[in-house]
């Protein structure tokens with residue numbers, strides 16, 4: 622359980638189960654003493670609140686990276702499209718307003734640094750070692766691979782790489798995050814720390 626939650630996680634739009642929320646918080650609390658935390662895929666801020674509260678407690682910083690235009694499955698006509706998050710003026714899906722409201726309501730504006738950009742673009746000149754990286758961005762193989770290749774090398778020794786939506790059985794969900802998880806293990810650079818629901822956690826050796 623996350624102590625002293627300033628907001629009701631169930632009221633934040635998003636894709637994170639309660640046990641995964643607690644696991645993310647626990648991981649970030651451990652890892653943020655080694656360096657700042659970065660997440661790829663903030664959406665409306667559900668995972669951001671979990672990671673951000675841990676960083677607040679550990680006096681660290683969370684970089685919350687998302688272009689806020691949604692993944693393929695969030696676009697109009699797709700399975701996870703939410704019409705309340707569609708900006709009719711721009712004719713674009715846009716989660717940034719909702720994300721900012723969440724971060725403010727959770728009292729995390731002095732902890733969370735939003736990066737409103739694509740993952741590869743944000744990584745181009747990135748040089749800061751990270752205590753933890755949480756990958757929950759695009760779920761195509763190309764997007765998941767890009768996130769892994771761009772961000773996993775920045776995790777410091779002893780730090781944590783967490784990957785969301787791991788499904789060993791293709792009938793349960795897409796296979797790209799699981800492919801990346803296995804790639805991280807096969808690299809010899811990470812050891813498995815366990816899995817909570819669909820959240821896989823690895824430690825950088």
Ligand SMILES: C[S@@+](CC[C@H](N)C(=O)[O-])C[C@H]1O[C@@H](n2cnc3c(N)ncnc32)[C@H](O)[C@@H]1O
Nearest residue numbers: 635636662664667668687688691739740758759
């Ligand atoms: C599954 S949602 C994240 C859910 C969130 N972690 C939560 O707790 O509810 C995926 C997010 O990744 C973002 N995204 C997808 N591809 C991206 C990319 N290449 N760069 C940055 N953000 C991306 C989408 O805009 C979307 O908000």
